[in-house]
Amino acid sequence: MKQDNKHSLAEIKSSLTPEKRRSDGPWTRFVLRPLSYPGAWIFLRLGFSPNAVTYLSAFLCLAGFVCLAAGGAAAAWIGFALFFIFGVLDCVDGNMARVLGTASPWGEWVDALGGYTAYASMLLGMGVAADIASGAVLPGTGLALPWPAGGWTLVGGAAAAANLLMRAVFQNYRVVKGASDERAGIGGEKRLSETIGITGIMVPLSALAYGFGFLPWVVLAYAIVYGGGCLVVVLKLVRKVEAELRKDGAA
DSSP states (O other): OOOOOOOOHHHHHHTSOHHHHHHOOHHIIIIIHHHHHHHHHHHHHTTOOHHHHHHHHHHHHHHHHHHHHHOSHHHHHHHHHHHHHHHHHHHHHHHHHHHHTOOOHHHHHHHHHHHHHHHHHHHHHHHHHHHHHHSSEETTTTEEOSSOTTHHHHHHHHHHHHHHHHHHHHHHHHHHHOOOTTTTTOHHHHHHHHHHSTTTTHHHHHHHHHHHTOHHHHHHHHHHHHHHHHHHHHHHHHHHHHHHHHHHHHO
């Protein structure tokens, strides 16, 4: 049966659940989410499905990576703009799924695919852009770093790998256990991720740092935060899994 795509802005806004509203970080709540309501209205009128918007947003992330890696200020700024649009579309597809009543585990899989693509593209792209802009130097210190060309790309890649591992480990745990973020004991980490992540301050912060010549510092900070966050989440979940195994063995 064909979906009714003529939903009003009021219907789209009211479809946001209290739980989802609470999970939004400040950047999403005050910038991305308000922009996503008219965006959802437009895509619904054009006949797009929520998954089609997610696929489009993933493609924009890949294009954003190409722009960041291409070299040159104009290309870099286009790249940051594409990642900002991704953030809006990441809210748009959820708005559409809720108002259409088509939310499903398969839609969550597609949404996760978009998120994984975004984090890998953005963090790696930031590393490449930092290499192009600063080389093997830590801005503001004059300190030459003990690595060859491409060092910041490796740091950005490490940040991306840590973020993706953290997400993959938790998603697998949730599938097996059926646990929410809060019941899994990582609610705080999830809220931090929403605040500093790609739908949080990552895009405006990295763009600002690029403009002032301090992008390597941001790449380094995310590598440290995501590396530490990955370690904390994995250790927490390992403890929970081992506890479940001991419980099953005692039963």
